[in-house]
Every structure is written in C-alpha cells, then in structure tokens.
Amino acid sequence: xxxxxxxxxxxxxxxxxxxxxxxxxxxxxxxxxxxxxxxxxxxxxxxxxxxxxxxxxxxxxxxxxxxxxxxxxxxxxxxxxxxxxxxxxxxxxxxxxxxxxxxxxxxxxxxxxxxxxxxxxxxxxxxxxxxxxxxxxxxxxxxxxxxxxxxxxxxxxxxxxxxxxxxxxxxxxxxxxxxxxxxxxxxxxxxxxxxxxxxxxxxxxxxxxxxxxxxxxxxxxxxxxxxxxxxxxxxxxxxxxxxxxxxxxxxxxxxxxxxxxxxxxxxxxxxxxxxxxxxxxxxxxxxxxxxxxxxxxxxxxxxxxxxxxxxxxxxxxxxxxxxxxxxxxxxxxxxxxxxxxxxxxxxxxxxxxxxxxxxxxxxxxxxxxxxxxxxxxxxxxxxxxxxxxxxxxxxxxxxxxxxxxxxxxxxxxxxxxxxxxxxxxxx
Amino acid sequence: xxxxxxxxxxxxxxxxxxxxxxxxxxxxxxxxxxxxxxxxxxxxxxxxxxxxxxxxxxxxxxxxxxxxxxxxxxxxxxxxxxxxxxxxxxxxxxxxxxxxxxxxxxxxxxxxxxxxxxxxxxxxxxxxxxxxxxxxxxxxxxxxxxxxxxxxxxxxxxxxxxxxxxxxxxxxxxxxxxxxxxxxxxxxxxxxxxxxxxxxxxxxxxxxxxxxxxxxxxxxxxxxxxxxxxxxxxxxxxxxxxxxxxxxxxxxxxxxxxxxxxxxxxxxxxxxxxxxxxxxxxxxxxxxxxxxxxxxxxxxxxxxxxxxxxxxxxxxxxxxxxxxxxxxxxxxxxxxxxxxxxxxxxxxxxxxxxxxxxxxxxxxxxxxxxxxxxxxxxxxxxxxxxxxxxxxxxxxxxxxxxxxxxxxxxxxxxxxxxxxxxxxxxx
Numbered sequence: 001x002x003x004x005x006x007x008x009x010x011x012x013x014x015x016x017x018x019x020x021x022x023x024x025x026x027x028x029x030x031x032x033x034x035x036x037x038x039x040x041x042x043x044x045x046x047x048x049x050x051x052x053x054x055x056x057x058x059x060x061x062x063x064x065x066x067x068x069x070x071x072x073x074x075x076x077x078x079x080x081x082x083x084x085x086x087x088x089x090x091x092x093x094x095x096x097x098x099x100x101x102x103x104x105x106x107x108x109x110x111x112x113x114x115x116x117x118x119x120x121x122x123x124x125x126x127x128x129x130x131x132x133x134x135x136x137x138x139x140x141x142x143x144x145x146x147x148x149x150x151x152x153x154x155x156x157x158x159x160x161x162x163x164x165x166x167x168x169x170x171x172x173x174x175x176x177x178x179x180x181x182x183x184x185x186x187x188x189x190x191x192x193x194x195x196x197x198x199x200x201x202x203x204x205x206x207x208x209x210x211x212x213x214x215x216x217x218x219x220x221x222x223x224x225x226x227x228x229x230x231x232x233x234x235x236x237x238x239x240x241x242x243x244x245x246x247x248x249x250x251x252x253x254x255x256x257x258x259x260x261x262x263x264x265x266x267x268x269x270x271x272x273x274x275x276x277x278x279x280x281x282x283x284x285x286x287x288x289x290x291x292x293x294x295x296x297x298x299x300x301x302x303x304x305x306x307x308x309x310x311x312x313x314x315x316x317x318x319x320x321x322x323x324x325x326x327x328x329x330x331x332x333x334x335x336x337x338x339x340x341x342x343x344x345x346x347x348x349x350x351x352x353x354x355x356x357x358x359x360x361x362x363x364x365x366x367x368x369x370x371x372x373x374x375x376x377x378x379x380x381x382x383x384x385x386x387x388x389x390x391x392x393x394x395x396x397x398x399x400x401x402x403x404x405x406x407x408x409x410x411x412x413x414x415x416x417x418x419x420x421x422x423x424x425x426x427x
Numbered sequence: 428x429x430x431x432x433x434x435x436x437x438x439x440x441x442x443x444x445x446x447x448x449x450x451x452x453x454x455x456x457x458x459x460x461x462x463x464x465x466x467x468x469x470x471x472x473x474x475x476x477x478x479x480x481x482x483x484x485x486x487x488x489x490x491x492x493x494x495x496x497x498x499x500x501x502x503x504x505x506x507x508x509x510x511x512x513x514x515x516x517x518x519x520x521x522x523x524x525x526x527x528x529x530x531x532x533x534x535x536x537x538x539x540x541x542x543x544x545x546x547x548x549x550x551x552x553x554x555x556x557x558x559x560x561x562x563x564x565x566x567x568x569x570x571x572x573x574x575x576x577x578x579x580x581x582x583x584x585x586x587x588x589x590x591x592x593x594x595x596x597x598x599x600x601x602x603x604x605x606x607x608x609x610x611x612x613x614x615x616x617x618x619x620x621x622x623x624x625x626x627x628x629x630x631x632x633x634x635x636x637x638x639x640x641x642x643x644x645x646x647x648x649x650x651x652x653x654x655x656x657x658x659x660x661x662x663x664x665x666x667x668x669x670x671x672x673x674x675x676x677x678x679x680x681x682x683x684x685x686x687x688x689x690x691x692x693x694x695x696x697x698x699x700x701x702x703x704x705x706x707x708x709x710x711x712x713x714x715x716x717x718x719x720x721x722x723x724x725x726x727x728x729x730x731x732x733x734x735x736x737x738x739x740x741x742x743x744x745x746x747x748x749x750x751x752x753x754x755x756x757x758x759x760x761x762x763x764x765x766x767x768x769x770x771x772x773x774x775x776x777x778x779x780x781x782x783x784x785x786x787x788x789x790x791x792x793x794x795x796x797x798x799x800x801x802x803x804x805x806x807x808x809x810x811x812x813x814x815x816x817x818x819x820x821x822x823x824x825x826x827x828x829x830x831x832x833x834x835x836x837x838x839x840x841x842x843x844x845x846x847x848x849x850x851x852x853x854x
Binding site for chain 2: 069140150255257297301308327367372
C-alpha cells in the first residue's frame with residue numbers, strides 16, 4: 001500500500017505526497033486552480049504552453065528538451081483540466097526513479113527545479129512574457145480548439161455541454177473559446193500570469209519512492225520564489241439541480257459524416273444537495289458505466305443499435321451525459337431506449353446481478369487506478385478539488401455498501417436537460 | 428519452471444511450457460492491488476489467407492476482429508459480463524498481427540483466469556448471434572470511417588503497400604463483414620486458436636506454479652498445428668503510389684508520411700532492429716530532434732507531431748505525422764533531413780542524450796501491466812525476449828542509426844497521406 005501526507009506549504013498552497021516504492025517512475029504535478037470563466041479560460045489554457053517554451057536558465061525548446069533527455073527522458077507537460085466550474089492549469093512531470101539510475105543523479109530534485117524554473121522564471125522582455133512565444137503558442141492553442149471537431153464523439157459531447165450550459169460557466173470549453181484566444185496579447189497574458197501565480201489556489205502532487213522530507217525539500221527549493229498573497233477567494237461550482245425548461249431542449253447539427261452521434265445531458269437533481277459520491281459512482285455503473293450496465297446490455301447487445309453507448313457523471317457540477325454513435329435513422333429508437341433504461345433504474349428495476357456487477361466494476365476501477373502513478377494523481381487531485389475527505393480505498397469500501405434503493409432514488413431525481421444530435425448532410 | 432532475472436530493470440519472469448506446448452509467462456509484481464492476465468493468439472487482421480485442410484483458404488477482410496467480438500459468447504451467456512460481475516475488467520483487441528483477450532482484477536483472480544482461458548478456447552457461434560454482431564460491428568466500422576486518424580493511417584498504408592493486407596482496415600468494411608458466417612468463424616478458430624499458436628502472460632502478486640496448473644487443466648490437451656499463412660510476395664521498398672488525399676470534416680490538414688523498411692527478421696535481430704528504428708525516428712523527427720525544433724518554430728508543426736517505427740507480420744515501416752497548414756513543406760523538410768542523416772549520421776551528443784532518454788521510456792513502460800504482457804507475448808511470437816530491451820539498446824550505435832536511415836528512409840521511397848478539410852476542398 002502507500003502512505004499519504006498532505007500539508008500546506010505556503011499560503012493557499014497544498015502538497016499531497018504519496019509514498020510508494022512499487023513504481024519505476026515518480027510523478028509530480030503543480031496545479032493552479034481558478035474559476036472557469038469564458039473571458040479568461042483561453043488565457044489560462046495558453047499560459048502553461050507559453051511557460052513550457054523556456055525559462056531563465058533553459059531559454060528555449062532546445063535547452064528544455066536537452067535537459068529532459070539528460071534526466072533520462074523525464075517529461076514536463078502542460079496540463080489543463082476542467083473540474084466542474086474550476087479550471088486547473090499547470091504542469092505534469094514524470095521521471096525515472098533514482099533506484100534504477102546510476103548513483104547521485106537526483107532526477108527528482110533536478111526535474112522539480114526545472115519545473116519550478118518554467119513556472120516561476122519565464123522568459124520576458126520589457127517585463128512581458130516573450131512576444132514570440134505568446135504568438136506561436138496562441139496559434140497552436142487556436143488550432144487545438146478548432147481540432148475539437150476532428151473526433152466526432154468528443155465533439156458531440158462538447159457541443160452538447162456548450163448548448164446545455166450556455167448561460168453557465170460550465171458551458172466553456174476546457175481550452176476556452178476561439179474568439180477569446182484570438183484577442184490574447186503578451187500584456188494581458190502577463191497580467192493574468194501574475195494574478196494566477198500569486199492569487200490562485202495551488203495543489204501540488206507527488207507520487208513515488210522518495211521520502212516525504214526529500215520531496216518537501218525539493219519542492220521548497222524549486223518553488224522558493226513563488227509570490228503569494230495572504231488571502232484567497234476560492235472559486236466554486238454553481239450546481240443547478242434542475243433543467244431550465246420542463247422538457248428536454250433539442251439541438252441538431254449536420255456535418256458530412258457516416259455515423260450519427262447522440263449526446264444527452266441530464267441534471268443529477270436532488271442528490272446533489274448532499275452528494276454521496278460512492279452512490280453516484282455505483283448509480284452510473286448500473287445505468288451506463290460499463291459492459292454490465294443497462295445501456296450496454298440493451299442499446300448495444302439487445303438492440304444492436306450501436307458499438308458504444310455509455311454514461312458519465314461529472315460529480316463536481318452534478319451533470320450526467322450519455323453518448324452513443326448510431327445510424328441516422330436510429331436516433332429516436334436509441335433515445336427512447338436510453339430514457340426507458342433510466343426509468344427502469346429509477347423504478348428500482350435493478351437485478352441483484354446488475355447491482356453486484358456495478359459495485360465490482362467501481363471497486364476494481366478505483367483499486368486499479370491506485371496501481372498507476374497517473375491514476376493516484378487523478379484520484380487525489382479529484383478529491384482535493386471536490387473537498388472529498390475519504391481516501392480512495394475508503395471510496396471502494398463505501399461503494400460496496402450502496403443499496404438498490406439508494407441507486408433508484410438517485411435515478412428518480414435525474415432530469416433530462418438537453419439532447420444533441422450530430423447528423424449527416426443530405427446529398 | 429524457469430526463472431530469469433533482469434538486473435538492470437529489476438524484473439523477473441517465470442516461464443514454463445504446458446504439456447500441449449503453449450508457453451506461460453508470469454511476471455511477479457508485489458504490492459499491487461490488481462493482477463492482470465493476457466491471453467493472445469498469433470493471429471491478426473493480415474492473416475486472411477492460410478492453409479486449411481490441405482488447401483489455401485481466403486477469408487474476408489475483418490474476420491479476425493469479428494471473431495474476437497464473437498469469442499465472448501458462451502453456451503450459457505457472455506464471458507464479458509460474467510468476468511465483469513466477478514470483479515474483473517475484461518477487454519480484447521485485434522491488431523494487424525495479434526488478437527488478445529485480457530482482464531485485470533483485484534479479487535477472484537484465479538477464478539477469472541479460468542473463465543478467460545475457457546471462453547477463448549471454446550467457440551460458440553450461432554447464425555443469429557453472428558447476424559446480431561454484424562449490426563454492432565457495422566457501427567464500429569462507421570465510427571472509424573469518420574475518424575481522420577484512421578483515414579490518414581490507411582491512406583499511408585495504401586500509398587506504401589501494393590498488396591500486403593496491412594493496407595486494409597482491421598475491422599474490414601460493412602460489405603466484407605456481411606460475408607462472414609458462423610462457419611467462417613469456426614474455421615478460423617480451429618486454425619489459429621490452438622496452443623501451438625498462442626501464449627499466456629500474467630502479471631501481479633500471484634503464485635506462478637498455480638497459474639501454470641490452472642492453464643494446464645483448463646486449456647486443450649492437443650497442441651494443434653502451427654498455422655501456415657500467406658501475405659503474397661515480399662514487396663520492395665518503392666511505394667505503391669505517390670500518395671493519397673481525401674477530404675473530411677477536419678479543422679486543418681492532417682498528414683502522415685512514411686516509408687517501408689526491410690521486412691521480416693526474427694529473434695534478437697528483430698528486437699535490435701526495432702530499437703534501432705525507434706531511435707532513428709526519434710533522432711530524425713522526435714521532439715528533441717533539430718528537425719522538430721525547426722518545424723515547430725516555423726509554425727509548420729506543433730506538439731501533436733510524432734514519429735514512430737512499426738512492425739507487423741512480415742512488414743515494417745517508418746512514419747511521422749500530425750496536423751499542419753502545409754504538409755508538403757513538412758514532407759520536403761523531412762526528406763531533406765533523412766537524406767542528410769543517412770549520409771552523415773546523428774550528432775554524437777544528441778545520440779547519447781536521446782539514447783539516455785529512451786532508457787527512461789523503457790522504465791516507464793514497466794509500470795504498465797498491459798505493456799509488460801503485450802511486450803512479453805509479442806516478443807515470444809517473434810522469437811525475442813522483450814525484457815532484454817535495455818541491454819540490446821546499449822549495443823545500438825550511431826552508425827547503426829545512420830545505416831538504418833540510409834537504407835530505410837531514402838527520400839524516393841517515401842509517400843504521404845493527407846486529409847484536407849471539407850470546406851477547403853469545396854473551394
């Protein structure tokens with residue numbers, strides 16, 4: 001198993017250190033947490049990409065790449081996550097454990113130092129982030145935002161949420177919008193950087209074999225110049241329990257594609273007043289989470305309507321989405337089957353086998369996530385953001401105790417909010 | 428039972444051969460929650476023509492993949508759902524040269540292993556169940572046909588190869604799978620799913636002796652015949668055509684360029700050639716190569732650009748690609764760089780740095796049970812020991828890399844596949 005130490009290392013800066021020697025590599029992430037906002041989302045997403053281009057001691061991509069190669073192929077990558085209505089940006093690093101390298105390499109300290117340099121000592125000219133880096137990465141960001149259309153399954157989910165939550169911060173894409181990205185200047189980005197670095201909540205995560213004292217020392221050293229204010233306004237997610245309209249709103253879009261995509265958005269409703277995360281996870285597994293779920297067994301296996309049909313719960317915001325790829329002519333059949341299956345869960349029509357399988361799936365997925373450095377990072381990060389107090393193995397134990405009534409009562413509060421169809425173009 | 432230890436990477440493999448001739452590998456991992464089993468046959472989408480009952484038999488495109496889907500059916504139900512209900516997380520995949528069935532579980536591992544070994548060995552198909560699956564797989568095919576990554580890859584395969592079945596999509600086409608019957612599936616199972624053509628690898632906190640005895644009592648006693656297959660005559664390195672272009676709903680051009688490499692080798696030579704090829708592509712176009720830096724800074728590529736060396740049954744090829752506003756310009760620069768590196772070889776310092784980085788990548792892969800088992804089994808099928816990668820890598824020289832590039836990346840032998848945006852195509 002592993003030991004976990006969580007402590008505040010500077011005002012608003014919390015470090016979680018998971019100590020385990022079962023992996024051959026360690027990982028470290030530094031996350032600046034800010035409210036997801038249509039106006040600033042693209043700037044926030046752009047920031048780590050610009051910082052990654054070079055710092056005071058490693059001024060360009062060449063120098064950064066060489067340093068990482070010297071650190072036995074360590075990686076430091078920009079990371080942008082959306083958790084409810086929070087946008088979390090920063091870097092994710094992973095690197096070989098010292099145990100497998102020649103003595104005295106200190107890859108942990110050197111990687112942490114490089115990460116700290118990129119984060120805190122960016123290349124500037126006249127006090128502003130380097131214009132060339134901002135311009136070049138702004139173009140790359142716009143390309144990435146536009147590339148959202150390339151994967152139609154992801155595109156359908158993104159378009160659903162943009163439409164369904166158009167009046168909420170949650171409707172903003174993780175990378176922000178194209179028009180906001182177009183307007184970013186080096187001056188605006190520099191100001192945004194200074195605000196975030198001194199005023200946002202920061203979550204740091206380490207997982208690996210190094211002793212906590214050594215990790216703390218490496219982090220303190222690497223982040224010694226971090227400027228911090230004394231107080232912080234923590235951003236929060238606005239959870240809406242019900243849809244704005246009585247019946248589901250429908251959005252349709254046509255592209256020149258061969259397969260239709262169906263994306264449905266639901267509000268989780270009453271259960272979000274006092275969210276019971278283990279029960280929510282089991283509910284999702286019963287309804288559409290995996291190969292024993294009602295959606296898989298009915299929409300795919302019984303009716304042969306699709307290759308995939310599944311649901312996902314966004315527990316921070318209290319939204320559930322369902323997605324499937326079907327023939328254009330099968331939209332209505334798939335749709336009515338999905339609603340019928342949700343109604344069945346709400347009516348408590350859940351067999352012992354279905355409930356048991358769902359719990360097994362949840363437990364296996366939580367426990368096996370703890371067997372990957374990235375899985376542990378995600379679990380603890382998610383918990384930190386949602387202020388979930390129990391550890392992952394407690395989550396697994398609690399999932400095992402969820403009752404059929406509890407699952408049914410969650411389902412009965414769920415309300416369809418929006419339907420999104422991606423159809424083909426008629427010739 | 429044999430035990431082999433690998434000092435550098437601190438791993439051990441237990442191996443044994445069952446009375447029926449099939450090998451079993453066990454890689455012990457302590458301190459993990461999950462264990463993982465990987466049961467594979469040396470049979471992929473390219474194995475369409477083979478000897479059966481003294482005659483050569485031709486089977487439809489997509490049959491190996493179709494068989495993979497149908498194997499989960501058992502006389503009493505479905506193995507996918509029984510494994511899931513038993514706390515396992517099962518899945519399967521078909522590649523061009525391997526079909527593999529695998530699961531991870533945090534409980535009841537041995538029971539689940541028995542289910543896995545048994546359902547893969549005992550086929551159970553009916554005309555009705557085959558017909559039902561045609562609907563599901565048709566949707567899977569439609570989904571991949573809308574994927575630009577899929578299209579650009581097969582565009583390149585068709586541009587490079589004249590007749591080798593690597594040109595054709597793994598899942599086949601909606602038309603080709605319509606010709607598959609339960610008899611086709613039984614024939615393919617009889618030829619390829621026998622112990623002479625399969626291997627099992629287990630990773631986790633397990634008892635190797637018990638794994639071997641479970642396999643010995645669950646699997647067929649007869650070894651079966653090693654299948655004979657035909658991919659047609661060997662191809663020379665000249666591409667089949669100059670290139671392919673098609674238009675899809677994408678945001679900007681997507682390209683993949685490549686060249687055929689020397690075909691089949693086996694054993695340690697195969698491993699050494701793979702590692703040499705990967706290093707060569709890394710030095711030529713990886714993200715610390717001079718070419719990558721130059722193209723990135725000119726805005727011709729961004730971080731989604733990648734380069735790789737791939738092998739499959741009887742074929743090998745290099746490829747590189749991503750998104751770009753000007754694929755032709757990237758192609759021209761890539762050719763120029765390959766020409767120069769093939770003549771002069773890589774910079775000595777860069778070579779040793781990239782090699783050092785590669786060792787970190789090998790360590791990272793050893794965190795993943797999937798990649799441990801996949802590498803172990805595919806190494807066995809090709810006659811090499813994947814855990815010797817770190818040692819073999821050390822023996823690769825800058826001269827080997829230069830020679831690889833000179834022989835396998837001659838500019839005249841390269842071709843490119845491009846996907847252009849619909850809107851642009853209309854103009």
